[in-house]
Amino acid sequence: MNKKRDRLEIIHDILYSIREKAGVVKQTHILYKSNLSHQMLVEYVGELIDKSFIVEKEDKKGKNHYELTDKGHNYLSDYKTIRNFVDSYGLN
Amino acid sequence: MSLTYLSPSWFFGYEVVLELLFAVIALTVALFALKIYRISYQNQIKLFGISFSFISISYFIQSVFNYLIISKANENISRIFKIQSIARFDAMGLYAHIFFMTLGLVILAFMTFKSDKTRIFWLMLITILFGIFLSVNILYTFSLFSSIYLVFLSWHFINNYLQNRQKKTLLIALAFLFLLFGSFHFLIPVNHQLFYVIGQILELFAYLLILLNFYLVRKK
Numbered sequence: 001m002n003k004k005r006d007r008l009e010i011i012h013d014i015l016y017s018i019r020e021k022a023g024v025v026k027q028t029h030i031l032y033k034s035n036l037s038h039q040m041l042v043e044y045v046g047e048l049i050d051k052s053f054i055v056e057k058e059d060k061k062g063k064n065h066y067e068l069t070d071k072g073h074n075y076l077s078d079y080k081t082i083r084n085f086v087d088s089y090g091l092n
Numbered sequence: 093m094s095l096t097y098l099s100p101s102w103f104f105g106y107e108v109v110l111e112l113l114f115a116v117i118a119l120t121v122a123l124f125a126l127k128i129y130r131i132s133y134q135n136q137i138k139l140f141g142i143s144f145s146f147i148s149i150s151y152f153i154q155s156v157f158n159y160l161i162i163s164k165a166n167e168n169i170s171r172i173f174k175i176q177s178i179a180r181f182d183a184m185g186l187y188a189h190i191f192f193m194t195l196g197l198v199i200l201a202f203m204t205f206k207s208d209k210t211r212i213f214w215l216m217l218i219t220i221l222f223g224i225f226l227s228v229n230i231l232y233t234f235s236l237f238s239s240i241y242l243v244f245l246s247w248h249f250i251n252n253y254l255q256n257r258q259k260k261t262l263l264i265a266l267a268f269l270f271l272l273f274g275s276f277h278f279l280i281p282v283n284h285q286l287f288y289v290i291g292q293i294l295e296l297f298a299y300l301l302i303l304l305n306f307y308l309v310r311k312k
């Protein structure tokens with residue numbers, strides 16, 4: 001049985017799912033890739049927007065999509081270090 | 093009153109250097125934690141960084157005051173600032189060290205609760221600070237409270253190791269056990285001069301383990 005994911009890992013999975021699609025995705029793609037309920041996803045996406053990891057934008061057809069910011073990219077590139085640090089002190 | 097009265101005379105210079113080393117290691121880990129916080133925005137990491145900053149300040153103060161006592165610069169400072177007695181000046185250093193170390197330990201313990209209820213933190217802090225500074229023997233009470241907190245913290249880090257068996261988690265669990273063994277001798281009737289030196293050496297091992305963990309965490 002897989003271990004329950006913590007916040008750090010869920011945030012990583014959401015950001016990673018956006019990066020996989022060249023940094024621009026619709027919410028349905030994140031929902032599919034992150035394996036979260038819709039309500040949980042809305043909470044996480046709201047938090048990621050607040051923390052400037054992603055930005056919400058509107059395309060020409062008026063549909064919303066999400067883009068990864070520099071902060072989001074930094075989180076992904078430093079994830080291993082963050083993970084190591086958090087695990088060694090049990091901060092998760 | 094200062095901690096130097098517990099220390100044998102031959103150890104005076106060494107303890108100043110050791111405390112400075114502890115301060116530098118704690119500050120290094122604190123700054124790294126705050127850097128990680130700026131990337132991840134996880135509250136636990138911020139609390140950890142703040143707690144280690146206070147622990148670093150407490151060691152730095154202890155090192156500086158012990159240096160002043162050894163170099164007898166405390167006599168001149170007491171005269172310049174018209175502090176009534178040298179002992180009172182030395183006590184100020186000890187109280188500042190106790191205050192910042194207590195603050196660091198309380199924040200670290202609060203961090204392990206993973207709670208966002210700040211009222212719990214203030215209750216813990218106020219209770220312990222009143223307990224220490226209103227007691228007859230401040231140093232003894234501080235040692236008692238810090239040992240209790242270190243038992244709790246060691247238990248947290250051992251539990252973390254048992255749930256996540258890695259070299260890194262083991263290093264931190266051992267480090268906090270060393271810190272605990274290095275502090276609790278104040279509570280039992282032993283030759284404190286000898287145990288003070290042993291305690292400082294155990295603290296050295298603890299901070300070297302924390303430093304080794306820091307290296308492993310940063311290793312790509």
